[in-house]
Amino acid sequence: MVPAWLAACAAWLHATPVAAAMREGVWLYPVVETVHIAGFSILVGAVAMFDLRVLGCARQLPVRALxxxxxxxxVASLLLIVPAGLLMFASQPGDFLANPTFALKLALIALAGLNAALFHVGVYRGVAAWDVGTAAPPCARVQAALSLLLWVAVIACGRLLAYT
Structure with a gap:
């Protein structure tokens, strides 16, 4: 159930000229969606390469340099993802807010961000000990595997939004 204040905000957003342009333009939504997907590809690609290194692939590459x-x-990919995602959301905010898959996607993104933050303020502080040629600590490997799993789940939710 969407709270009344959030439903009111969604109704306001739905009525904006930007939202109308996203709904009514033949090419605008597909172009914005393409930008969103391209940015997401860069983000998840970078995250996946780093996580795979932490999991033990290419141990000759220094973790810190990578x-x-x-x-x-x-970080730069967020300059594509966030505005494009907000534009797509603006096109049908009520529908997105009522969709459990959208809520799950946002929750998974939050968990992935929290996992990354905990990694960087935690185990990554001792990276000098496992930077090159050494296995990362078990906690780092668990967080890297969790990161990969979360981002794949975010991608799946993004695709499922078209069908739910």
Whole structure:
């Protein structure tokens, strides 16, 4: 059940010119969705490469150097993902808010973000000990595997939104 204040916000957003353009334009929604997917591909690709390294692939690559290279790509991808996602949401906010798959997608994104934050403030602080040629600590490997699982689930939810 959507709270009344949130339903009112959704109704306001639905009535905006931007939302109308997203609904009525022949090409606007598909272009915005393509930008969203491209940005998400960059984000998940960067995350997956880093997580696979933490899980033990390519141990000759320094974890810190790989992270320093991939993190800017992941952060920059948010400049594509967030505005595009908000535009798509604006097209039918009431429908999205009522869709349990959308709620699940947002929850999974929040969990993936929390997992990443905990990784960086936790086990990653000791990365010097396992930077090159050494297995990451079990906690780091669990968090990397969880990260991969969460992002695959987010992708699945994104696709399921078209069918639910």
């Amino acid at each position: 992270g320093a290279h991939l993190l800017p790509w992941a």
